[in-house]
Amino acid sequence: MRASQYLIATVKETPSDAEIVSHQLMLRAGLIRKLASGLYTWLPVGLRVLHKVSQIIREEMDKSGAMEVSMPVVQHAELWEESGRWQTMGPELLRFTDRHGRDFCLGPTHEEVITDIVRNEYSSYRQLPATFYQIQTKFRDERRPRFGVMRAREFIMKDAYSFHINQESLDKTYQVMHETYCNIFNRLGLDFRPVIADSGNIGGSTSHEFHVLADSGEDEIVFSSEGDYAANIELAEGILSPPAHVDDNGKHSHEIVDTGAACTIEEVSAFLQTKPECIVKTLIVHAADKTGKRTDELVALLLRGDQELNETKAQNIDGVASPLEFADDDAIESTVGCKVGCLGPYQLALKVVADKSVIDLQNFVCGANQNGKHLINANWDDNCKYDVVADIRKVQEGDGSPDGLGTLQIKRGIEVGHIFQLGKKYSEALKANVLDKNGKAVTMLMGCYGIGVTRVVAACIEQNNDAHGITWPDNIAPFQLIIVQIDAHKSEQVVDVAESLYTTALSLGMEVLLDDRDKKTSPGVKFADSELMGITHRIVVSPRTLADGNVEYKHRKDGEKQMINKESIAEFLSQVASKAGIIRP
Ligand code: ATP
Ligand code: MG
Numbered sequence: 001m002r003a004s005q006y007l008i009a010t011v012k013e014t015p016s017d018a019e020i021v022s023h024q025l026m027l028r029a030g031l032i033r034k035l036a037s038g039l040y041t042w043l044p045v046g047l048r049v050l051h052k053v054s055q056i057i058r059e060e061m062d063k064s065g066a067m068e069v070s071m072p073v074v075q076h077a078e079l080w081e082e083s084g085r086w087q088t089m090g091p092e093l094l095r096f097t098d099r100h101g102r103d104f105c106l107g108p109t110h111e112e113v114i115t116d117i118v119r120n121e122y123s124s125y126r127q128l129p130a131t132f133y134q135i136q137t138k139f140r141d142e143r144r145p146r147f148g149v150m151r152a153r154e155f156i157m158k159d160a161y162s163f164h165i166n167q168e169s170l171d172k173t174y175q176v177m178h179e180t181y182c183n184i185f186n187r188l189g190l191d192f193r194p195v196i197a198d199s200g201n202i203g204g205s206t207s208h209e210f211h212v213l214a215d216s217g218e219d220e221i222v223f224s225s226e227g228d229y230a231a232n233i234e235l236a237e238g239i240l241s242p243p244a245h246v247d248d249n250g251k252h253s254h255e256i257v258d259t260g261a262a263c264t265i266e267e268v269s270a271f272l273q274t275k276p277e278c279i280v281k282t283l284i285v286h287a288a289d290k291t292g293k294r295t296d297e298l299v300a301l302l303l304r305g306d307q308e309l310n311e312t313k314a315q316n317i318d319g320v321a322s323p324l325e326f327a328d329d330d331a332i333e334s335t336v337g338c339k340v341g342c343l344g345p346y347q348l349a350l351k352v353v354a355d356k357s358v359i360d361l362q363n364f365v366c367g368a369n370q371n372g373k374h375l376i377n378a379n380w381d382d383n384c385k386y387d388v389v390a391d392i393r394k395v396q397e398g399d400g401s402p403d404g405l406g407t408l409q410i411k412r413g414i415e416v417g418h419i420f421q422l423g424k425k426y427s428e429a430l431k432a433n434v435l436d437k438n439g440k441a442v443t444m445l446m447g448c449y450g451i452g453v454t455r456v457v458a459a460c461i462e463q464n465n466d467a468h469g470i471t472w473p474d475n476i477a478p479f480q481l482i483i484v485q486i487d488a489h490k491s492e493q494v495v496d497v498a499e500s501l502y503t504t505a506l507s508l509g510m511e512v513l514l515d516d517r518d519k520k521t522s523p524g525v526k527f528a529d530s531e532l533m534g535i536t537h538r539i540v541v542s543p544r545t546l547a548d549g550n551v552e553y554k555h556r557k558d559g560e561k562q563m564i565n566k567e568s569i570a571e572f573l574s575q576v577a578s579k580a581g582i583i584r585p
Helices: 021-028 044-063 077-083 111-121 167-187 265-272 311-315 329-336 425-429 453-463 492-507 523-533 566-579
Strands: 032-036 039-042 074-076 095-097 103-106 130-139 154-164 192-196 207-213 219-224 230-232 255-258 280-288 294-304 351-355 364-367 373-378 388-390 408-423 433-435 441-443 445-452 481-485 512-515 537-541 550-555 562-565
Touching: 021 032, 021 453, 039 044, 044 130, 044 154, 044 167, 044 453, 074 077, 077 103, 077 111, 077 425, 111 130, 111 154, 111 425, 111 445, 154 167, 154 453, 167 192, 167 207, 167 408, 167 445, 192 219, 192 408, 207 219, 207 453, 265 373, 280 329, 280 364, 294 329, 408 425, 408 453, 425 445, 445 453, 481 492, 481 523, 492 512, 492 537, 492 566, 512 523, 550 566, 562 566
Parallel strands: 192 230, 294 351, 351 388, 481 512, 481 537
Antiparallel strands: 032 039, 074 103, 095 103, 130 154, 154 445, 192 207, 207 408, 219 230, 219 408, 255 373, 280 294, 364 373, 408 445, 433 441, 537 550, 550 562
16 A cells, blocks of 8 residues: 555544543544544554454354354344343334334344344254354444443444353353453453453353453453452452451440441441441342332342442342342431431341341441441341341452452453353243254253454553554554655655565565655654554665665564665565565465
């Protein structure tokens, strides 16, 4: 490509609305442009990178045995009604009607469509397992699109779906996908961690997320300092040390004491001269009925005073509304009879869920369910009670790792992939059956596997940048080589050498950008652009070095400038080409 006839849409200033480095650099390097909130055009330079990332994903998916398909973005409502999601999906699902008044949506994901294909095309267990994938546009009307393509409304996902006759087969494919994802993210040169993820109320370690480590990440991930344990903070477990002070004098009898206006854990702790870890904190949320529907009834959640609630864990508990809904002050006052700040598990006529951190407490402090009063020396067998014990605590850095190896560390991550065992959720609803070896119809089991392809590009930039721009890993840089010609209007030799290098590099199979822009583009701008776009190898052809018979070479990331004699450039280029992994026979 010749820069004079190519869209180099670089921008010098950092766009004010871009908060994170990848978003800034994607705009500045001319990879993307915003059309509207969460909607982006991929410009030529950006699209080259996107295609390379897609190709790596495609190659690894093909290697895993998955079959590529392409499903429509527009989907009709009937399928979504069959799965039940037409009713349950919120406003993320963009719905519309066609000219005949029929309901449609833009696909945020494709479980329904692929299940429909498989139920029609497959009839026997002999045809299973089968995995399909596509690399395709998704639309989700995100509440808060932000960070450019990181959380967009329209984005590209690699989504895959597998179908099985039994759990053993699903487990096997799940493992293959886990390995495939590791291969993909390794090939992309990313520093990533697979972590156990929340699988809603399905439970078990049937879901993993793949996170790229970056401070700008929206998620918190937790991992052991010494073992393999790694989990999303939403469901991470940790071993908590007991409170530092233990009362050896046995259990005392409780007493109700005036605590005045002290309401928060800090205030009560200061007022009663007690450590927060010896106080039981009580939170009141809405209950759910047997079908999972939120009700007006309330449930109390108990935590040690120095601990925080993990809302995801709490809402996954049977009988607790999901999404979690805290009761308002009026509801609490009319049900319990006191204000927030004096709540406790003392003679409380609500269902009480106790976090594991509170059940071993002795002679603790808690609210007395009377305004301005707390209990001291409270004990579980002395008018305080709980009904269910659960882990509803948010882990903290330094907790013991649940595998017993080391302590927990917390870092931020960008979720670039997600693998999930769906079981029969969609196949049952859509009656996707095959005949087993006894000729009996059985419902298939399913797995689903997603990668945010456009998000991967942004995540990669979060990990690969410096003060001058993007420092792509070699295999996804938009071009492998840039030839920058300087002062061509002053020297014909510059043009001759640059053109001949360009032809040689092309014949070696390299992806080359020849920066032949005229004198209106200064040398400084050309250098800055090449670094901003992160083109791996750079050769500068200028009258100054040609006077000594040389051109100048530099690697974007690690290279010092190096003079190469123009007679040996062809050979040098073929070395560069072979380093870049392009070797022509
Ligand atoms: P998130 O928690 O980030 O919203 P999700 O759980 O909704 O993700 P999945 O439905 O599992 O995501 O989608 C698979 C992958 O698609 C995610 O791992 C992520 O990389 C990507 N993805 C999801 N939503 C977006 C979005 N709005 N913009 C860009 N990529 C996205
Ligand atoms: Mg989402």
